[in-house]
Amino acid sequence: MAVINFRGNLPPLNNTTRFTMVAPDILPEDGRKWRVLWLLGDDGRFSDDMLRRIDAEALSVRMNAAIVMPEGLHSDYENMVRGLPWYDYVTKGLPEYIRSIFPVSDRRDDNFVFGAGMGGLGAFRMALRDPQSACAFGCCGADLDVFSDDESHKSPDFVHRMQTIYGDDFRNDEIKRTSDPLTMAENAETVPAMLICGGSAAARIAGVLSRKNDEVTYIPESGQNDLLTSLYTFARIVDRW
Amino acid sequence: MSLFTVKFESEALGGEGEFAVFLPRNAQPPYKTLWLLHGAFGDFSETIQYSSVLMYAEQRGMAVVAPSSYMGVYTDMVYGENGYSFVKEVLEKAPKLFSCLSTKREDSYLMGISMGGHGTFKLAMEFPERFRGACGFSSPVDMVFTMGLLESGNHGGGHELFDAFGSSDMYRDTVGDVIGNLKKNLEEGKKLPRMALCWGDKDHAGFEDERIRKIFDELGVELYSRVGPGGHNFDTWDPMMEEVLDHLMEGEDD
Numbered sequence: 001m002a003v004i005n006f007r008g009n010l011p012p013l014n015n016t017t018r019f020t021m022v023a024p025d026i027l028p029e030d031g032r033k034w035r036v037l038w039l040l041g042d043d044g045r046f047s048d049d050m051l052r053r054i055d056a057e058a059l060s061v062r063m064n065a066a067i068v069m070p071e072g073l074h075s076d077y078e079n080m081v082r083g084l085p086w087y088d089y090v091t092k093g094l095p096e097y098i099r100s101i102f103p104v105s106d107r108r109d110d111n112f113v114f115g116a117g118m119g120g121l122g123a124f125r126m127a128l129r130d131p132q133s134a135c136a137f138g139c140c141g142a143d144l145d146v147f148s149d150d151e152s153h154k155s156p157d158f159v160h161r162m163q164t165i166y167g168d169d170f171r172n173d174e175i176k177r178t179s180d181p182l183t184m185a186e187n188a189e190t191v192p193a194m195l196i197c198g199g200s201a202a203a204r205i206a207g208v209l210s211r212k213n214d215e216v217t218y219i220p221e222s223g224q225n226d227l228l229t230s231l232y233t234f235a236r237i238v239d240r241w
Numbered sequence: 242m243s244l245f246t247v248k249f250e251s252e253a254l255g256g257e258g259e260f261a262v263f264l265p266r267n268a269q270p271p272y273k274t275l276w277l278l279h280g281a282f283g284d285f286s287e288t289i290q291y292s293s294v295l296m297y298a299e300q301r302g303m304a305v306v307a308p309s310s311y312m313g314v315y316t317d318m319v320y321g322e323n324g325y326s327f328v329k330e331v332l333e334k335a336p337k338l339f340s341c342l343s344t345k346r347e348d349s350y351l352m353g354i355s356m357g358g359h360g361t362f363k364l365a366m367e368f369p370e371r372f373r374g375a376c377g378f379s380s381p382v383d384m385v386f387t388m389g390l391l392e393s394g395n396h397g398g399g400h401e402l403f404d405a406f407g408s409s410d411m412y413r414d415t416v417g418d419v420i421g422n423l424k425k426n427l428e429e430g431k432k433l434p435r436m437a438l439c440w441g442d443k444d445h446a447g448f449e450d451e452r453i454r455k456i457f458d459e460l461g462v463e464l465y466s467r468v469g470p471g472g473h474n475f476d477t478w479d480p481m482m483e484e485v486l487d488h489l490m491e492g493e494d495d
Contacts, residue, residue, distance in 0.1 A: 007286060015312065016284040044256020046248060073311070074256070074322075082320040082404040164320045164404075 020047040022067040033105035035065035040119030047071040077122030081167040114138035131192040138195040140230040144181040145201035197230040253326035260308040261285045268302030270341035273348040277307040278357030284309035291475040315360030320404040347494040351375040366422040374489025376437035378478040437465035441477035
């Protein structure tokens, strides 16, 4: 097992960034390349944050997969209106670079995406925007009600953050169509296998998605060990691939 | 040089922050310290990779402390990160963690590359008592002026500068108004660091630095400046680093 810390300037960010990678020691004997879990971290965390929060090496062994942990700063993993193109980075630039350096498979059935917190929002959107990029997607602890105008989404800091990512008029219909989880779920034509762990918003959205694909699993959040519970449930789900 | 990469919970960033400390192997603590600020869109490793600054520092018995400032614009961005507050946080935190770093004025120097030079002169004007020397290479020292160029369509920078600084009017009379704060320091009779500014003869930012040299001349403030052959790159800057460091460090503190 190897833990690799990368620091460099990758397209399309064109800005120095980091990723941490847990890599198996050996290649599969059948000549195939590594399966890979793309594990998206939380708001404002460095790439090795997930390394500390979970036993990533044990998870790598359990899933028989390499784990790639990029960072997304405060971006929601979106192409920011005022910032960098993080969505294009995690869905295109990073996978292309990784596959040019390491023996990582580009087969859909060998790729899995999971995110925690802000990373969960990124994983959720990847699932519905680019369902062909991986065979299963998981999100835990994401704010899936992020475009709500209820009291918990009205603070000046929150509004400023949203304007930085999505633009000044961040609650308009076009942005909701492309980025609001509930709207995306309602409009989705292709729904991949998904695991969603969260509260009432997550339950509502999982309900919408499960009517389109019975491979959508919902886990109510308990407030205790939700991340590890979700990850190992996710690992059981991907066992069939 | 010995390398330490430090990650910590930054109040300024509201998340994790990072800086690197390079300690000389040929000197004894407390170490003279060079605070090294990278250019836009880089991080602490940029100047280390593309120049010989670590070798120059070690030859002079200096430690180097290099923060990674998100997007490298050295301001608390209108839309974005609190990049300037973060660098000030590192200025406080590094000597607390590394007690071998001297914080005496006579041992403290700033160096900034390109946009890092803006951060350098900004810190030098806010804390003139803290640093003996400050130098920039091809730097937009006066971002109020640079934002004016951008607003009039005479600058190649992108929207990220508006996201960071807002506008020339918004940045004027703030802690980032280097020329304004230089004048205030002069009025208040504050002791200024030795300062230096170098650029290339084919540098797109050269005319901005030439303007800074004239302003310093008019104000009667000494500014060591050199124009080397080349453009806005490390090939131009690296050959001038040693003479600039020697100028800032020579003799006793002014």
